Amino acid sequence: xxxxxxxxxxxxxxxxxxxxxxxxxxxxxxxxxxxxxxxxxxxxxxxxxxxxxxxxxxxxxxxxxxxxxxxxxxxxxxxxxxxxxxxxxxxxxxxxxxxxxxxxxxxxxxxxxxxxxxxxxxxxxxxxxxxxxxxxxxxxxxxxxxxxxxxxxxxxxxxxxxxxxxxxxxxxxxxxxxxxxxxxxxxxxxxxxxxxxxxxxxxxxxxxxxxxxxxxxxxxxxxxxxxxxxxxxxxxxxxxxxxxxxxxxxxxxxxxxxxxxxxxxxxxxxxxxxxxxxxxxxxxxxxxxxxxxxxxxxxxxxxxxxxxxxxxxxxxxxxxxxxxxxxxxxxxxxxxxxxxxxxxxxxxxxxxxxxxxxxxx
Amino acid sequence: xxxxxxxxxxxxxxxxxxxxxxxxxxxxxxxxxxxxxxxxxxxxxxxxxxxxxxxxxxxxxxxxxxxxxxxxxxxxxxxxxxxxxxxxxxxxxxxxxxxxxxxxxxxxxxxxxxxxxxxxxxxxxxxxxxxxxxxxxxxxxxxxxxxxxxxxxxxxxxxxxxxxxxxxxxxxxxxxxxxxxxxxxxxxxxxxxxxxxxxxxxxxxxxxxxxxxxxxxxxxxxxxxxxxxxxxxxxxxxxxxxxxxxxxxxxxxxxxxxxxxxxxxxxxxxxxxxxxxxxxxxxxxxxxxxxxxxxxxxxxxxxxxxxxxxx
Ligand SMILES: Nc1ncnc2c1ncn2[C@@H]1O[C@H](COP(=O)(O)OP(=O)(O)OP(=O)(O)O)[C@@H](O)[C@H]1O
Ligand SMILES: [Mg+2]
Numbered sequence: 002x003x004x005x006x007x008x009x010x011x012x013x014x015x016x017x018x019x020x021x022x023x024x025x026x027x028x029x030x031x032x033x034x035x036x037x038x039x040x041x042x043x044x045x046x047x048x049x050x051x052x053x054x055x056x057x058x059x060x061x062x063x064x065x066x067x068x069x070x071x072x073x074x075x076x077x078x079x080x081x082x083x084x085x086x087x088x089x090x091x092x093x094x095x096x097x098x099x100x101x102x103x104x105x106x107x108x109x110x111x112x113x114x115x116x117x118x119x120x121x122x123x124x125x126x127x128x129x130x131x132x133x134x135x136x137x138x139x140x141x142x143x144x145x146x147x148x149x150x151x152x153x154x155x156x157x158x159x160x161x162x163x164x165x166x167x168x169x170x171x172x173x174x175x176x177x178x179x180x181x182x183x184x185x186x187x188x189x190x191x192x193x194x195x196x197x198x199x200x201x202x203x204x205x206x207x208x209x210x211x212x213x214x215x216x217x218x219x220x221x222x223x224x225x226x227x228x229x230x231x232x233x234x235x236x237x238x239x240x241x242x243x244x245x246x247x248x249x250x251x252x253x254x255x256x257x258x259x260x261x262x263x264x265x266x267x268x269x270x271x272x273x274x275x276x277x278x279x280x281x282x283x284x285x286x287x288x289x290x291x292x293x294x295x296x297x298x299x300x301x302x303x304x305x306x307x308x309x310x311x312x313x314x315x316x317x318x319x320x321x322x323x324x325x326x327x328x329x330x331x332x333x334x335x336x337x338x339x340x341x342x343x344x345x346x347x348x349x350x351x352x353x354x355x356x357x358x359x360x361x362x
Numbered sequence: 363x364x365x366x367x368x369x370x371x372x373x374x375x376x377x378x379x380x381x382x383x384x385x386x387x388x389x390x391x392x393x394x395x396x397x398x399x400x401x402x403x404x405x406x407x408x409x410x411x412x413x414x415x416x417x418x419x420x421x422x423x424x425x426x427x428x429x430x431x432x433x434x435x436x437x438x439x440x441x442x443x444x445x446x447x448x449x450x451x452x453x454x455x456x457x458x459x460x461x462x463x464x465x466x467x468x469x470x471x472x473x474x475x476x477x478x479x480x481x482x483x484x485x486x487x488x489x490x491x492x493x494x495x496x497x498x499x500x501x502x503x504x505x506x507x508x509x510x511x512x513x514x515x516x517x518x519x520x521x522x523x524x525x526x527x528x529x530x531x532x533x534x535x536x537x538x539x540x541x542x543x544x545x546x547x548x549x550x551x552x553x554x555x556x557x558x559x560x561x562x563x564x565x566x567x568x569x570x571x572x573x574x575x576x577x578x579x580x581x582x583x584x585x586x587x588x589x590x591x592x593x594x595x596x597x598x599x600x601x602x603x604x605x606x607x608x609x610x611x612x613x614x615x616x617x618x619x620x621x622x623x624x625x626x627x628x629x630x631x632x633x634x635x636x637x638x639x640x641x642x643x644x645x646x647x648x649x650x651x652x653x654x655x656x657x658x659x660x661x662x663x664x665x666x667x668x669x670x671x672x673x
Contacts, residue, residue: 051574073573086571090589099585103576147575 002065004029004187005050005155010059012045019045021211022059027155027189032181034190036198037208038234043191046208047157050189052076063154074103079153083160085144087132093143094119094128100151114150121183122146122176138169145177149184158190162197174201195235199223207231223282228360232280239283239327243359245275253359255279259323260301265359277361285356286329288317291347299354303327305346317342319350400649407642408433415636437643447627451647454623457538458606461545465553465602466595468546473557473594474587477564484562491554499548503615506544510534510616540616545606552605553598560594561587593663600659604652624648 005027012020020042027033035043048054050061052073060067068076079100087096097118101111119125122142132140141161148156161177162170178201181188192198198205199219206216207230215227226232229240246262247254253265257279265279289295291302303319306326310333317329329350331341342348410418410430422431441447476487494502509516512533521531534540564587572582610625624644631641 053570053574073570074576074578078574080571080574082567082571084565084567086565086567088568088572088586099572099577100575103572103578103581151576 003027003062004031004064005189006060006062006065007046007050008060008062010046010049010056010061012042012049012054012056018211020049020056023208023211023213025206025213025216027187029187030185032178032188032190032201032203034192034198034202034205035208036192036195036205036234038193041208042211043193043208044159047080047159047189047191050155051078051080051157077154078157079148079151079155080157080159081144081148081161083163085132085140087140087143087147089132092129092131093124093135096132096143097146097150099147104151118146118150121180137165138173141165141173142176145180149180149186152184153186156186156188158188160191160193162192170197177201199235207234209234225358226280226360229278229280232278232358232360237283237328239281239286241279241325243277243279245271245273245277245359248273252354255359257323257325260321260325263299263357264354265357266355268359271359271361275361277359279357279359281327281352281357283316283328283330285352286327286350287352288319288329288331288342288348288350290342291349295349300349300351303348303350305342305344305348307344308340308342310340315340317348319348321350400646403642403645403649407437407639407646408435409639410434410436411637411639415638417638434639437637437639440640441643441647447644450622450624450627451651454607454625455651457541457545457623458603461542461549461606462553462599462603464542464546465550466599469550469553469557469598470591473554473561476554476558477561488555488558491551491558495551499611500615502548503544503612506540506547506616507535510540510543535616536618536621538617538621541613541621544612544616545609548612549602549606552601556597556601557591557594560591560597564590596659596663600656603655607652608648 003026005025007023007025010020010023011018023046025033035046037043045054049056052068052071055069061069063076063078088099091099094115098111098115101114106114115128116125119128122145124139124142124146127135127139132143135143144161148158158177162173165173174197177190190198190201199222202219204216204218205222207214207222209230215222215231217225222231223235226235226238232238232240241257241260243255243257243263245253246256248267248271250267252267253271255263255265257263263279271277296302301321303321305317306320307318309316309318312333314330314332317331319327319329321327327350406417409420410432412418418431420432422428472491476484476491479487508514511517512535514534517532517534520534524531568586568590569582572586573579577585608625608628609623610629613621613623613626614629628641628644628648631637631644
């Protein structure tokens with residue numbers, strides 16, 4: 002049985018629908034991420050799971066039991082808040098011990114478990130410090146330890162890394178995954194950073210305007226986005242407006258205005274004459290110098306319009322004959338090479354059919 | 363923030379005038395309104411009272427015996443000679459402590475209520491709390507004399523209930539009860555304001571966190587709200603306790619003959635008995651008591667973390 006089941010949950014504030022008919026099922030031990038732009042309803046959904054807010058309709062089940070009538074303090078669900086919400090008048094040890102004290106554990110047990118927890122987050126030497134005497138990363142670890150110490154069935158994390166700088170953020174991401182594995186606690190993680198979601202999660206629910214757009218593993222979300230929103234929100238992507246010319250069980254033949262025919266893998270429910278979008282990721286686009294002989298089927302001629310060197314890779318922006326700009330990513334792995342093409346170079350681009358996807362409008 | 367601090371430090375280090383301009387006025391204020399009067403009082407307490415009030419000269423006038431002139435500890439000896447004075451001191455402390463406690467118990471829920479009300483109502487509610495201060499103190503006490511008087515509806519109501527229960531009727535006015543009512547009424551705003559100022563600063567997410575981690579509403583109050591509010595509790599308590607200790611108008615107007623507090627005693631020495639040295643000695647003891655309470659409060663506030671986590 003699923004650990005957490007969110008069934009047809011809707012939450013409105015006045016006329017505004019913050020969460021719209023959301024269905025999510027989370028399994029025990031999962032690292033599940035809610036990903037979406039600011040204001041898409043992630044926090045609202047999380048607050049309903051924690052019990053601070055109630056859905057207008059729908060159900061939330063934990064271990065198959067409806068928990069909507071249970072107040073937050075009685076739910077075996079803990080939260081790590083974005084602002085950490087550490088108690089300023091308690092030491093690190095006091096903060097971590099808090100959930101155990103509330104649960105009425107014996108002093109001996111509290112002491113030994115706090116000690117163990119402090120070791121887990123490498124804060125043993127900071128046990129007697131107050132929160133304002135800690136760095137951002139240390140506060141963060143206290144918040145994790147406090148959320149995990151009483152073994153909740155579910156740990157909710159609302160953009161816990163949002164306040165950290167990029168380098169620390171990366172370190173904490175690794176730490177977070179380790180902590181989750183050690184504790185064996187199911188995580189529901191909220192972020193609006195797509196790279197963080199891809200790196201950490203077992204599964205991701207992409208949200209937009211209160212709707213869940215797609216729930217899948219990171220690689221599926223990235224490679225097979227279900228719609229334009231998911232495609233553009235996760236990673237960089239090239240898009241072309243296309244029309245379906247031919248639809249068979251093995252492939253689709255599409256026409257791009259001013260460019261010609263392209264082929265993509267087949268997709269259910271697509272009919273001849275449908276219009277939509279063809280998407281292809283920049284790293285799937287191959288780029289080579291132009292030559293007459295190489296200009297064969299599925300190769301498109303263009304001019305290098307611009308490029309962006311970012312160290313490990315260079316992104317070339319190629320303007321095709323119909324005016325569409327396509328981004329192509331080239332790793333700079335050849336020693337000494339930082340640039341393969343100059344602005345104004347004539348090039349050919351191509352991609353494997355199965356790397357591209359057709360999306361209906 | 364740090365840069366600003368360093369700039370100020372640098373500035374004051376480098377520029378003595380600026381430093382003195384900053385701390386000078388408060389220092390001058392203290393000197394004129396506290397140190398100088400205190401010194402006058404100390405000297406006064408060490409002199410003999412004059413024949414018809416006031417003070418006897420320090421230097422023995424020509425043709426008089428030196429007895430009754432110069433400096434003496436007589437006032438303090440007199441203070442210690444009669445246990446009545448110690449009792450009055452003790453009673454005053456008791457009244458101040460009880461008043462403070464009642465004010466605290468009444469103010470805390472009110473301050474919490476204001477804090478948790480909608481923002482647009484908060485200022486209005488605070489205004490209502492301080493509004494009584496805008497009317498004259500004596501007028502407000504007279505109002506209580508009427509409310510508690512024998513002919514007031516309140517007295518009638520209480521005595522009717524008592525007579526039904528078979529208990530002898532009570533006079534509310536001119537009793538310790540009336541004094542306490544007046545004390546609490548007058549000083550309530552001074553407890554509400556510091557409490558509200560403190561409670562309003564609490565981050566509400568802390569209560570969410572506590573609840574999320576399993577704390578019931580009772581536990582949330584005692585483990586989070588209360589300890590975080592201690593600086594406000596101490597500040598409010600000091601603002602009530604200290605003036606109540608020296609208060610003479612309320613006991614005089616609302617209390618009976620037996621309800622004399624230090625304030626009344628001191629006032630009598632200057633305006634009634636005209637024993638200035640004894641009045642000064644009483645004042646000095648009172649000032650010392652108040653100062654030590656203020657010091658203790660500051661120390662407690664720091665101990666309880668008022669400074670520790672005030673970022
Ligand atoms: N109590 C409330 N009353 C009215 N509107 C609200 C309330 N809480 C949230 N909203 C609205 O609901 C929408 C979703 O808010 P929510 O906080 O869930 O977004 P989010 O996805 O967490 O965004 P962010 O990434 O910025 O935290 C927002 O437009 C917000 O203004
Ligand atoms: Mg949010």
